[in-house]
Amino acid sequence: MNHRITKVAAFLLLFADAHASCSIADDRMQSQHFFNTFCVSCHGMEKSKADLRLDQIDVQQWNDPSLLNDIYTAIESGEMPPEDAPKFPEPDQFKALQKVLRNQLHLLAEKQKPGMLKRLSRVEYQNTVNDVFGSDFSLLDRLPLDNIEAGFNNNADNLHMSVFDMELYFNVANLIAESVVSDKPAPRVVVYSTKDTDIDTHSHKDNTNGFAPSLSLASRPLVFATQSIQIKINPSVKTSGVYRIVPKGFYIQAKFVAGSRVEERLPAVTDISEINTNDTPPTDHSMSYFLRKNSGVGQSIVTVIPKNAAWKDFNPSIGFTTQLSSDDTIVLRCNSVKGGGPQRMFCIETATITGRVYESWPPDTYFYKTYCKDIDASAGYEACQAILKRLARKLFRGPVSDAEMQQFYKHAMKAVAQDRSIFSGLQAGIRGMLCSPKFLFKQEGESGPLDNYAIAARMSYFLWNSLPDEMLFELARQGKLKDPKVRREQTLRMLQAARTDRFVRDYVYQWLDLKKLKIIEPDLSIFTVDEFDLVRDQIKEEPVEFFKEVLSSNLSLVNFIDSDFVMITPELNYIYRIEGHPVATPSKRPGASKISPKDYRPKEITSEFSKVMLDEKDRYRGGLLSQAGFMLMTTNNGEYTNPFYRGAWVLKSFYGDHLETPEDLEISAISPPTKTETIKETIDAHRADASCNICHKKMDPLGIALENFDVIGRWRDQYTDVSNYAPKGNKKGGRFPVDARTVHIDGRAFEGPQGLKTILMEDKERFSKAFVENMLSYAMARELNFLDREHIEQLYEQSANTNFRLRDILLEIVSSDYFTRR
Numbered sequence: 001m002n003h004r005i006t007k008v009a010a011f012l013l014l015f016a017d018a019h020a021s022c023s024i025a026d027d028r029m030q031s032q033h034f035f036n037t038f039c040v041s042c043h044g045m046e047k048s049k050a051d052l053r054l055d056q057i058d059v060q061q062w063n064d065p066s067l068l069n070d071i072y073t074a075i076e077s078g079e080m081p082p083e084d085a086p087k088f089p090e091p092d093q094f095k096a097l098q099k100v101l102r103n104q105l106h107l108l109a110e111k112q113k114p115g116m117l118k119r120l121s122r123v124e125y126q127n128t129v130n131d132v133f134g135s136d137f138s139l140l141d142r143l144p145l146d147n148i149e150a151g152f153n154n155n156a157d158n159l160h161m162s163v164f165d166m167e168l169y170f171n172v173a174n175l176i177a178e179s180v181v182s183d184k185p186a187p188r189v190v191v192y193s194t195k196d197t198d199i200d201t202h203s204h205k206d207n208t209n210g211f212a213p214s215l216s217l218a219s220r221p222l223v224f225a226t227q228s229i230q231i232k233i234n235p236s237v238k239t240s241g242v243y244r245i246v247p248k249g250f251y252i253q254a255k256f257v258a259g260s261r262v263e264e265r266l267p268a269v270t271d272i273s274e275i276n277t278n279d280t281p282p283t284d285h286s287m288s289y290f291l292r293k294n295s296g297v298g299q300s301i302v303t304v305i306p307k308n309a310a311w312k313d314f315n316p317s318i319g320f321t322t323q324l325s326s327d328d329t330i331v332l333r334c335n336s337v338k339g340g341g342p343q344r345m346f347c348i349e350t351a352t353i354t355g356r357v358y359e360s361w362p363p364d365t366y367f368y369k370t371y372c373k374d375i376d377a378s379a380g381y382e383a384c385q386a387i388l389k390r391l392a393r394k395l396f397r398g399p400v401s402d403a404e405m406q407q408f409y410k411h412a413m414k415a416v417a418q419d420r421s422i423f424s425g426l427q428a429g430i431r432g433m434l435c436s437p438k439f440l441f442k443q444e445g446e447s448g449p450l451d452n453y454a455i456a457a458r459m460s461y462f463l464w465n466s467l468p469d470e471m472l473f474e475l476a477r478q479g480k481l482k483d484p485k486v487r488r489e490q491t492l493r494m495l496q497a498a499r500t501d502r503f504v505r506d507y508v509y510q511w512l513d514l515k516k517l518k519i520i521e522p523d524l525s526i527f528t529v530d531e532f533d534l535v536r537d538q539i540k541e542e543p544v545e546f547f548k549e550v551l552s553s554n555l556s557l558v559n560f561i562d563s564d565f566v567m568i569t570p571e572l573n574y575i576y577r578i579e580g581h582p583v584a585t586p587s588k589r590p591g592a593s594k595i596s597p598k599d600y601r602p603k604e605i606t607s608e609f610s611k612v613m614l615d616e617k618d619r620y621r622g623g624l625l626s627q628a629g630f631m632l633m634t635t636n637n638g639e640y641t642n643p644f645y646r647g648a649w650v651l652k653s654f655y656g657d658h659l660e661t662p663e664d665l666e667i668s669a670i671s672p673p674t675k676t677e678t679i680k681e682t683i684d685a686h687r688a689d690a691s692c693n694i695c696h697k698k699m700d701p702l703g704i705a706l707e708n709f710d711v712i713g714r715w716r717d718q719y720t721d722v723s724n725y726a727p728k729g730n731k732k733g734g735r736f737p738v739d740a741r742t743v744h745i746d747g748r749a750f751e752g753p754q755g756l757k758t759i760l761m762e763d764k765e766r767f768s769k770a771f772v773e774n775m776l777s778y779a780m781a782r783e784l785n786f787l788d789r790e791h792i793e794q795l796y797e798q799s800a801n802t803n804f805r806l807r808d809i810l811l812e813i814v815s816s817d818y819f820t821r822r
Contacts, residue, residue, distance in 0.1 A: 027100040027103060027104055028057060028059075028062045028104075030096070030097075030100050031057060031062075031097060031100055031101065032056075032057050034089070034093065034096075034097045035054035035055065035057065036055065037087060037089075038081050038085065038087050038088070038089050039054045039080070039081060040054060040055045041085070041086050041087075042081075042082075042085070043055070054071075062104065063108060065105060065108040065109065065785065065786065068101055068104060068105055068108070069105060069785075069786060071101065072098065072101045072102070072105060072786075075094065075097065075098060075101075076098065102786075105786035106786060106787065108785075108786070109785040109786040109787040110787070118441060118442040118444060118781055118782075119160075119161060119440060119441055119442075120439075120440060120441070120442065121146050121153045121154045122139070122140045122143040122144070122145075122146055122153070123140070123153065123154075123465055123502075123506055124154065124461055124465055124466065125139065125143055125440075126138070126139045126140060126143070127464070127465045127466035127502060128395075128439075128466050128467045129176055129434075131466050131467060132391065132394045132395055132467065133176070133180045133366065133367050134365070134366025134367055134370065135176075135179070135180060135366070135367075137175075137176065137179070139172055139176075142168065142171070142172050142175070143168060143169070143172060144161075144162075144164075144165040144168050144169070147160065152507075152510050152777065152778050152781075153506075153510060154461070154778065154781040161440075166435075169434070169435055169440065170431075170435055172434070173430075173431045173434035173435050174431055176430070176431075176434060177427045177428075177430040177431040177434065178427060180367050180427075180430065181362075181367060181368075181372075181423050181426045181427050181430065182423055182424075182427055183361075183377060183419065183421050183423050183424060184358060184361040184377075185356070187244075187354045187355050187356065187357060188354070188355065188356075189352060189353075189354045190235070190236070190352070190353050190354075191350050191351070191352050191353075192233055192234075192235065192350060192351045192352075192353065193219065193349065193350045193351075194214070194219060194220045194221055194222050194348060194349055194350070195218070195219050195220050195349075198233065198234055198235075198351075199222065199231060199232070199233050199234075199348060199350070199351055200222075200231070200232060200234075201222060201229070201230075201231055201232070202230040202231055202232035202304065202305075202329075202331050208259035208260070208261050208265075208266060208267065209226065209228060209229075209258050209259050209267050210228055210229060210230065210304055211229070211259065211266050211267055212224065212225070212229045212230075212231050212267075213225055213256075213266070213267050213268045213269045215252075215269075215272075215347060219349045219350075221249055221250070221347040221348060221349045222347065222348050223252070223254070223269050223345050223346075223347050224287075224332075224333070224334035224337055224345055224346045224347075224348070225254070225256040225267065225269050225337065225345055226256055226267075226337055226339070227333060227334065227335065227337055227338075228304075228333075229267075229333065229334070230304055230305060230331050230332065230333050231331070231332050231333075231348060232329050232330065232331050232332070233245070233329070233330040233331075233332070233351050233353075234294070234329055234330075235324060235328070235330065235353050236326075237324045237325065237326050237328065237353075237355075238326060239326075239356065240323070240324065240325045240326065241323070241324065241355055241356030241357075242321060242322070242323055242324075242355060242356055242357045242358070242359075243321070243322065243323075243324045243353050243354060243355030243356060243357060244319055244320070244321045244353070244354045244355060244357050245289070245319050245320055245321075245322065245330060245351060245352070245353050246316075246318070246319030246351065246352045246354075247287070247316055247319065247332060247348050247350075247351045248348070248349060248350045248351065248352065249346060249347045249348040249349040249350070250274070250275065250346075250347055250349070251274075251275040251344055251345065251346055251347065252269070252272050252273065252274055252275060252344075252345050252347055253271075253272070253273045253274075253275060253342055253343070253344055253345075254269040254270065254271055254272040254273070254342060254343075254345055255269065255270050255271045255341060255342045255343075256268075256269055256345075257269065257270055269345065271342055275344070285315075285316065285334075285336045285344075285346070286313055286314070286315065286316075286334075286335045286336055287313070287314055287315075287316045287332055287333065287334050287335060287336075287346075288311035288312060288313050288314070288332070288333050288335055289311070289312055289314060289320060289322070289330055289331065289332050290305045290309055290310065290311050290312070290330075290331045290333075291322065291324070291328050291329070291330060291331070292305065292328070292329050292331060293327050293328065293329070294327045294328070294329055305331050305333075311333070313335065316346065319352075321357060324353075324355070330351075332348070334346055361376075361377070362376070362377075362423070371387050371390060371391065372387065372422075372426075375387075375422060376422075377421045377422060377423055378420075378421075378422075379422040380422070381412070381413055381416050381422075381425065383422055384412050384416060384422045384425040384426055384429070385405075385409055385412070387426060388405065388408055388409065388412060388426065388429040388430075388433070389402075389405060391429075391430065391433065392404075392405060392408070392433055393473075394467060395433050395434070395436075395438075395439045395467075396433075396436070396438040396439060396443075397442070397443070397453060397456070397457045397467050397468060398443070398453035398454075398457075398476070399453070399477075400438075404438075407432065408429045408432045408433055408436075409429070411428040411429055411431070411432045412425035412426065412428050412429040413425065414428065415427065415428035415429075442454070442457055442458075442461065442781075443457075444458075444822060445822065446822075447822050448821065448822060449482075449820055449821055450820050450821065450822070452475070452476035452477075452479050452480070452481045452482065453473075453476045455476065455481040455482065455487070455819075455820050456468040456472040456473065456475070456476040456481055458779075458780075458781075458819065458820075459472065459481075459487065459490065459491070459494070459814060460472060460494070461781065462503070462778070462779045462781075462813075462814070463491065463494045463495065463499075463500060463503050463810070463814075464494065464497070464499040464500065464502060464503060465499075465502040465503055465506055466499060466502065471490070471493070472490065475490065481820075482820060484815040484816070484817070485815070487814050487815050487819075487820075488811055488814065488815040490814075491810060491811050491814045491815070492811070495551070495552075495807065495810070500551075501548070504544055504547050504548055504551065505544050507547075507775075507778055508543055508544050508547045509544075510778075511653065511774060512543055512624070512630070512649075512653055513633070513649065513652075513653075514540060514543065514629065514633075516633040517539065517540050517629050517632065517633050520632060520633055520635070520637065520638050521632075521638050522632060522635075522638040522711050522712050523637075523638050523639045523711070526638070526639075526710065526711055526712070527711070527712045528586070530586040530587065530588055531574070531586045532712075533586065533587070534571045534574055534584060534586045534587075534605070535571050535572055535574065535575060535628065535712075537605060538569055538571050538572050538605060538607075539572070539627070539628045539629035539632065540629060541609065542567060542568065542572060542609070542627050542628070542629060543624060543627055543629060543630070545567040545609040546560075546566075546567045546624065546627070548567075549565075549567055549611060550806050551806050551807055551810075552807075554805045554806060554807040554808060555805060555806060556803050556804050556805055556806075557764075557767070557768050557771055557804040557805075557806060557809075558761065558764055558768075558804065559622075559623065560623055560624050560654075560767075560771075561623050561624075561625070561654070561757055561760045561761055561764065561767065562619075562622045562623045562757045562760075562761065563614075563622040563623050564613060564614055564619070564622055565611050565612060565613050565614060565622065566578070566611075566612050566614060566621050566622065567609045567610070567611055567612075568581065568609065568610070568612055569584070569605070569607040569608070569609055569610070570582040570583055570584040570607055571584040571605055571607055572628065574586070575628050575712055575713055575714055576618075576621055576628075576713075576714075578612060578614070578618050578621065579615075579617075579618070580612075581612050584607070619754075620715075620752075620753050620754055623757065624653075625650070625706065625753060625756065625757065626706075626709060626713060626753055627713065628712050628713035629713075630646075630649065630713075631646075631706070631709045631710070631711065631712060631713035632711055632712055632713065633645075633649075634646040634648075634649050634703075635711045638711055639711070640711065641706075641707060641709070641710065641711055642703070643699075643700055643702075643703025643704045643706070643707065644696070644699065644700065644703060645703065646702070646703035646706045647698075647699030647700050647701065647702035647703030647704070648699045648703075650699070650702040650703070650706075650756070650760075651698060651699050651702060654760055654763075654767045654770070655763070655766055655767065655770060656766075656767075656769075656770025656771075656773065656774065657698070659695050659698070659699065697745050698745050700742070701742040701743055701744050701745065701750075702756060704740060704741075704742040705740050705742055705750060705751070705752055705753060705755055705756035706740070706753060706756065707738050707739070707740045708738050708740050708752055708753060709753070716738060717737060717738055718736060718737055718738060719736045719737075719738060740752040740753075740755075744759055748762075768796065768799065768800070768804050769792070769796050771804075772792065772795055772796050772799055772809060773792050775809060775810070775813065776788070776791070776792060776795060776813060779813050779814070779819065780819070791816070791818045794816075794818075795809075795812055795813065795816070798812045799812060
């Protein structure tokens with residue numbers, strides 16, 4: 001009997017599968033009929049716009065969720081078929097196609113379940129390590145790359161792991177473990193010499209007597225011939241800490257001869273008689289040192305340290321101990337040299353720098369104070385176990401059993417037995433835990449609801465880019481994080497913490513593609529290097545500060561389109577010239593050439609951003625569109641404005657439309673503006689190619705409307721990008737007027753930045769929906785699929801009820817039941 005039931009059940013399953021397969025095939029054929037009737041004139045064998053053919057939808061294409069979703073979205077938005085299509089479907093035909101596409105997308109989405117493991121992104125890894133160990137490691141360049149081809153860099157579906165990646169993780173884990181905890185290291189001894197110019201004279205160009213005379217010996221010793229002479233040591237210190245510095249050389253009896261600029265003669269010493277280097281230096285022989293920050297390339301000529309600065313005396317035979325950083329220069333002077341005739345002078349040949357030096361061990365760092373209080377190297381293995389267990393709860397973001405800890409205990413026990421030091425054991429255990437999948441991956445289970453610790457981790461990696469704090473851990477232990485009210489309360493608390501700045505910066509940089517600002521500068525003929533030094537960092541921070549203000553004040557998303565305020569500094573106002581707000585003045589950079597910011601470090605700008613309300617005259621400055629950083633990064637290498645790039649950026653950032661160029665399309669470069677042709681005219685010539693016009697008719701109008709802003713975001717009524725930019729037939733050398741009149745792809749005419757804002761405000765529903773979808777994808781740390789549409793719509797409606805206020809959107813995401821599921 002059971003055997004017969006089993007056979008019947010198997011037959012029914014087989015019949016159901018066959019029926020489902022037939023249904024899917026029928027849906028595909030129904031779709032193919034629609035495409036053949038209405039779409040193949042543009043997407044067929046003879047013509048395939050956007051590199052898309054719909055005349056033969058095979059099984060592989062029918063199972064491609066990305067392709068079907070693009071088709072569904074184009075039909076849903078009314079973009080396809082175009083109004084001028086040879087044939088246009090009836091409403092019921094549209095509905096029938098959407099139904100079969102929706103059914104297939106649902107089936108594909110069911111198969112496309114999120115991955116069980118979510119690898120930490122580079123930013124998340126670095127922040128987690130620094131928060132657990134109280135460190136300030138810069139690890140991004142050492143870690144495996146994040147794949148950001150689809151969505152954000154925390155998109156777990158694209159964060160893969162290879163054997164090579166594991167090797168990188170092991171190397172980084174070793175670096176962290178050895179840096180955080182170890183036995184007292186033997187100090188490193190480095191000898192610097194005058195011969196190799198590691199030790200050199202330190203003087204202002206206008207004071208020739210500040211140059212130290214040198215002796216004609218192989219070692220090129222430098223003579224402290226007067227008290228005004230200053231000699232510098234440039235140490236290559238990689239790790240900040242305490243170091244001992246001992247200058248070494250010999251003494252001479254000599255006479256100082258002053259230099260002369262008129263006679264082009266440097267200072268010198270004469271009547272030299274060497275003193276035995278074994279002689280004991282006189283008791284009145286003293287020197288002083290001063291630490292100054294490295295000048296950097298382009299600032300080799302520096303002002304000498306004034307006499308009344310905070311010099312510190314030391315005995316040269318003993319040296320001195322001081323705190324050094326990688327950007328410190330040590331400046332020395334001799335106090336015992338007097339003016340007048342022949343006298344005893346110290347000649348420096350080398351300097352020995354030993355470090356790091358520790359007065360006691362372990363040092364007074366966050367790790368030792370937090371995890372190793374009252375423990376020294378002789379502590380037993382049991383103490384090592386307790387510390388590792390405590391660390392594991394944080395690194396693994398949840399409770400860890402003794403059984404799970406055994407492999408790490410074994411590594412630690414072996415190290416303790418070998419080196420007889422608890423610190424060696426801790427180092428081994430930490431190294432192992434940092435290579436564990438429980439650290440490298442977020443543990444969220446296979447499917448269904450998340451447990452409380454997984455919810456805590458999802459909340460903290462969303463809003464802090466790091467692990468949960470003690471409050472979240474405790475609420476997870478109590479099982480309270482499944483309560484939406486508790487999550488809402490915690491979200492409000494978390495948004496008040498300084499760690500939220502990490503989320504803001506990471507999200508804004510990716511949403512708006514700010515990474516491009518790291519590699520582009522305005523052309524020197526348009527904006528000088530001294531001017532750019534003034535705003536180089538400010539233009540990167542402006543959109544971040546603007547986002548912070550919208551978030552902290554819980555303002556509507558439409559402020560990103562247009563706002564009645566800006567977040568600026570006096571330096572940025574050098575560009576914007578908003579009345580009633582201070583304007584900073586550029587300082588002169590040494591040298592006239594353009595120097596890479598990698599080689600040159602301009603003066604640090606410490607001005608704080610402030611909220612400035614705009615009057616009607618400056619209202620065009622509101623929102624993101626006119627910010628200097630975006631105007632610069634959407635140019636042709638900072639040389640001239642490019643409506644292509646600006647339009648594509650607006651399309652992606654505000655409409656969520658990521659344009660993709662067909663692989664087989666050959667695109668000719670846009671011709672630069674000339675003395676006789678504006679950028680708008682060169683665009684018209686470029687768009688004459690029908691294959692190019694598919695994308696350009698979308699993006700070009702959005703970019704042309706921003707032509708009143710030059711490469712750095714200054715307002716212009718006439719073009720100034722190209723020298724002698726004169727209109728045709730104008731012999732007086734006048735300039736082209738900016739023509740920012742244009743027409744949207746749907747036929748709406750508009751002009752200039754305010755006209756573009758009007759268009760975007762009319763389309764704010766589309767912008768808000770794209771923003772909500774972006775934020776939800778970032779929060780879930782994965783690419784959204786068709787099954788997520790219902791939740792996106794629900795979140796959109798909830799956001800609309802609160803006028804799309806940014807903080808409320810975050811609260812709705814975290815407090816939703818959807819947020820607590822895979």
